[in-house]
Amino acid sequence: MHGHVYAGSTPTWRRPWTYWPWRGLAQVPNLLSVARLIATPVIVGMLLWVPPNRLVAAVIFCLASLTDYLDGYLARRWQVVSQFGVFCDLMADKLLVAATLIALVGIDQVPSWMVIVIVGRELVISGLRSWAAAQGVVIPAGSWGKGKTLLTLIAIAVTIVNWWPTASFILLLGATLLTLISALDYIYQAWRIGSG
Numbered sequence: 275m276h277g278h279v280y281a282g283s284t285p286t287w288r289r290p291w292t293y294w295p296w297r298g299l300a301q302v303p304n305l306l307s308v309a310r311l312i313a314t315p316v317i318v319g320m321l322l323w324v325p326p327n328r329l330v331a332a333v334i335f336c337l338a339s340l341t342d343y344l345d346g347y348l349a350r351r352w353q354v355v356s357q358f359g360v361f362c363d364l365m366a367d368k369l370l371v372a373a374t375l376i377a378l379v380g381i382d383q384v385p386s387w388m389v390i391v392i393v394g395r396e397l398v399i400s401g402l403r404s405w406a407a408a409q410g411v412v413i414p415a416g417s418w419g420k421g422k423t424l425l426t427l428i429a430i431a432v433t434i435v436n437w438w439p440t441a442s443f444i445l446l447l448g449a450t451l452l453t454l455i456s457a458l459d460y461i462y463q464a465w466r467i468g469s470g
Contacts, residue, residue: 302345302348303344303345303346303348303349303352303354303359303363304345304356304358304359304362306341306344306345306348307341307345307359307362307363307365307366308362308366309338309341310338310341310342310345310366310367310370311362311365311366311369311370313334313335313337313338313370314338314366314369314370314373314374315373316334317331317334317335317338317370317373317374317377318373318374318376318377320334321374321377321378321380321381321434322377322380322381326381328434328435328436329435331434332431332434332435335370335374335430335431335434336431338370339370339427339431342363342366342367342370342423342427345359345363346363367423368396368400371392371393371396371426371427371430372389372392372393372396374430374434375388375389375392375393375430376389376393378430378433378434383433383434383436383442384433384446385446388446388447388449388450391450391453391454392426392449392450392453395453395454395456395457398457398460398461399457399460402460402461402464405464406464406467409467411467413460413463413464413467416456416459416460416463418452418455418456418459419456419459419460421452421456422449422452422453422455422456425445425448425449425452426449426452426453428445429442429445429446429448429449432445433445433446
């Protein structure tokens with residue numbers, strides 16, 4: 275006898291993680307976010323080591339950056355998005371970028387003003403998102419924000435290995451400019467919410 279599939283529901287055969295032993299897979303996205311959190315101090319330690327272990331730091335940073343995409347994709351694909359997962363994902367992303375940039379400032383690889391702009395933007399946007407959430411509105415990440423994130427991760431990875439300082443500076447400058455543009459986009463969206 276075939277099981278009933280109600281309108282709007284997902285057939286159980288398409289959700290194998292709801293059964294033991296696959297149920298543990300539902301925690302994989304959260305574990306990836308936690309792994310990114312754990313990787314952050316390791317990357318900072320490798321950079322502040324004397325001399326810096328750039329290759330190891332770059333490899334770990336790239337792997338951690340990949341989990342940034344993978345955890346969100348798996349959570350949506352497996353329909354296991356949770357409030358903890360969203361919080362952990364955002365915290366891991368911001369900590370990875372901010373801590374690595376600050377470590378790069380410490381070894382004179384990144385101008386401090388760029389880091390102030392990038393990290394400051396994250397603080398402002400976090401505040402705007404919290405305010406919007408209090409109004410019952412979610413401000414989605416726009417194309418400028420997604421482009422900023424991708425370029426920032428690439429710029430940091432290239433800067434860590436330090437094979438081509440000119441390319442590193444150009445990428446970081448581009449990431450900083452996109453950071454400012456995306457911040458203005460978020461501020462505009464918040465203004466529309468407030469004026470609406």
